[in-house]
Amino acid sequence: MAQQAHRFGIGIDIGGTGIKGGIVDLKKGKLVGERFRIPTPQPATPEAVAAVVAEVVAELDSREDAPALDSPVGVTFPSIVVDGVTLSAANVDKSWIGTNADALFTRVLGRPVHLMNDADAAGLAEARFGAGKDTPGVVLTITLGTGIGSAMVNDGRLVPNTELGHLEMNGTDAESQASASARERLELDWDQYAQRLQQYFSHVEFLFSPRLFIVGGGISKRSEDFLPQLKLKTPIIPAKLKNNAGIVGAALQAGVQEKAAAKAAKHDAAEEPAEA
Secondary structure: OOOOOOOEEEEEEEOOOEEEEEEEEOOOOEEEEEEEEEEOOOOOOHHHHHHHHHHHHHHHHOOOOOOOOOOOEEEEEOOOEEOOEEOOOOOOOHHHOOEEHHHHHHHHHOOOEEEEEHHHHHHHHHHHHOOOOOOOOEEEEEEEOOOEEEEEEEOOEEEOOOOHHHOEEOOEEOHHHHOHHHHHHOOOOHHHHHHHHHHHHHHHHHHHOOOEEEEEOHHHHHHHHOHHHOOOOOOEEEOOOHHHHHHHHHHHHHHHHHHHHHHHHHHHHHHOOOOO
16 A cells, blocks of 8 residues: 555545545645445434444545555535534534534544535635636635535635525525525526525625635536626636535645644644753
């Protein structure tokens, strides 16, 4: 097995229906080999999900290009995540709320694990390696799906847990009116849907003045049906990394946190007083 801890990383993307993972080239932001997927267990309790994540990681560890067995694993989760603790739960069991997921996965996998919000992972990957590559300032990735996810990256640094799908729009959550699922539920044609997106993106643009909007989610495959209709000062373009964005972003963030931890440890060691 090649020892590529600094070049390659493992990313896991936990969704409501599937848990998928891959080995990521951290310098190129691309998957090495095929993704591996196992259906999300039902009910999707913390221990059950952790067991499936362990299966996915074991498969990836068996591959020739796998990183070192003690290298950190990045994991995305559909939740607000603060210091590795999941503070909400969407499409998974409510027992996740308040769970120290970093500690749980680290115990089950026997190696460092770093959890992050799924939209944040996708947005980080798009800003570094996808549609937002080399764009300075604030890049906002907005995912249109069952809800509206968001990720803010400023000069390459993630500002986590923005949750811009919960901005107020006409007296309710924006995602209840402008998500991809809302378009289907309300039977909106593309012109009607574009009008709702215009209202939403104009508000977000006013609040944050981004340099670039990136639109993700499955509906981005139909971006030509609605994006050209939006009149904004900010350029708005479809995502590039598609279904691999979460895996890439998770692995990337794990690598960033690994470097930060190593730097902190080196700093602490340098400050220790010499023995008499």
